[in-house]
Amino acid sequence: MNDWITALGGRRSSDERVAFDTPDPARQAMEHTVITPLVHLGVLDVVGPGAGKLLQGQTSAQVDLADGSFAPLTCFCSAKGRMLANAQLLRIDAERYRLILHRGLLAPLCAHLKKFAPFYKSELAIRDDLVLLGLIGKEAQALAEVRFDVAPPAVWHQSGDEKVQLLAHPGPQYRLLACLPLEQAEAVATRLNEQAAAVGNAVWCLQDIQAGLAWLTPAHQDALLPQMINWEALGGVSFKKGCYTGQEVVARAHFRGQVKKRLVRAQLEGECLPALGAAVVDDSGKSLGEIVAAELDAYGQAEILAVLSTRDDPGPLSVDGQTVKLLKLPYPIERLDPESLAQASA
Template sequence: MTDSSAFSAAAAPSSRAQAAPLGHLAVLQAQGADAVEFLHGQLTQDVKSLDASHARLAGYCTAKGRLLATAVVWRQPAEEPAIRALVDAGVAPAWQKRLSMFVLRAKVRIAPLPLQAFGVSAGPAALAALATGAGAELPRAAWARAELPSGTWIGAPAAGAALRWWWLAEAGREGALAGAADPAPAEAWRAADIAAGLPWITAATQDLFIPQTLNLDLAGGVSFTKGCYPGQEVVARSHYLGKLKRRSFAGLVRAGVADPSALPPADIFHDGDAQPCGRVVNAADTASGTALLFECTLAAAHAGGLRLGAPDGLAIELQALPYALGEDAA
């Protein structure tokens, strides 16, 4: 297994910050007196214990425990309770519609927000200039959140030495970092998300995976003590009974793909086997090749010889993840 920084373009420290527009992400807001209680009963995350200075990863499942969305969620300061969620733009409209179906008499309104998402990364030498542009010191820890003059800043997990943030900017604030950060491609940010082991459910991968097979529990996105939510029985059963047979892994294909975003949910094969052993979750183009986050059987991953798309397809090199897969991956 090789170092994940091989495909994490955003991991290398620089004297200048890097800012990538993340047009593939959108923001939804649930606001109203019952917003916290409502989402607490819908997501895999413990929304009630979420304080205003942190964000968390969360999943939204079907009754069978299959993920329909993954999201970064946080409390937004407002006169009424408000929870915001950063989610893949391709699933946002359907998720909004589905959540709205279950509001019933709850006092909560769910709507998209016209915020622009950016992925910002910086090494130590770039932090002073970045703080000037942002309007204050930025949070240094993953999942720490701050409301600054330039917008909302959330520390993103990183596999490399650079610090990373999701920056949510309102109209008129997009240029705040013009003198402090260089433009960067969204693909570099996607690759850094893969290196960090962050799974994003897209329209192509809805209803395919349970949270644990995407390592959502290892990334802090599942609470096993919060109580009921759609799919909770399936998720809890997978957690408490026996060992998991599938997990997600990071990989690198030493060849470029014309459109990495179209790869999910391409099949993963073990060398020579006719039946697929896994599926691509996310993919991104890098200077080293195509970075993959893929779900796979533990047996096939440990045996090696993984192939993309066909039994004789392109070879996949496993990359290290920043969290341990646990005893079930031994």
């Protein structure tokens, strides 16, 4: 399964990490165009005549909005409103929906949804036969249009066909995610590599951080309300749809203003990457939050996303002895209805 990555000159350091010898990969993405294997993400298909109804009862998205063009963000919650996974939802055909999420949550989410699948004449499949490939940079859009022979979509939309899908994600540089069959990966990536340097997927993860976009990992499964990662500010929660598991708790937190923690973006004054779950502490050593994502930027400093207490003035903060400098998020912390997003792009 890793042959196509090896052919590009890459190496797997773990199930979730790929590295290349390309120098200054984060800077390459800022100044040029790069490709990267997105091995930290995976694909789960929900298939069957009742697949849409199954998802409608379990996910925060208004499933009908996933129409083969708009590909909304979504999440799956426990009965207590804590996220089991967050994902992007695609519609592939009349009876097939596709979820893209962190690979560490594929099996748990699949097991969770399988409990309901027989009632909807549906099946679930973790798609190890598909590959996710990222393109970042100035020429990413033009390059994708030539290589895939399809017009790249708008952010949080999809284009392509049943075999290959392109998705546009937000970030400081233009970003496209391509989902394609494993059997095509080496040929496609090799052609793209003629015009775009291959870099490790840490570059993609860094741009997620800079976009204020947190993908849930096993470290925080069943621990956070969707609002704690600003999911409703990104259009990941529909407050206009009917019931789904956890909906009552999520809605109550929103309408009563009971969210006590929020996702923040920050930089650490140091080069040491904190572990997921590492505490963000005040000057007295009291924990006010924890790390949900961390990567080194183009200047060798750690950038993070952390879920942090919303109290007014926490004072000086640090992580593992490194001073925290809060940075501005690229979006307002206010409700963004996915229905509005879909209508605006119609």
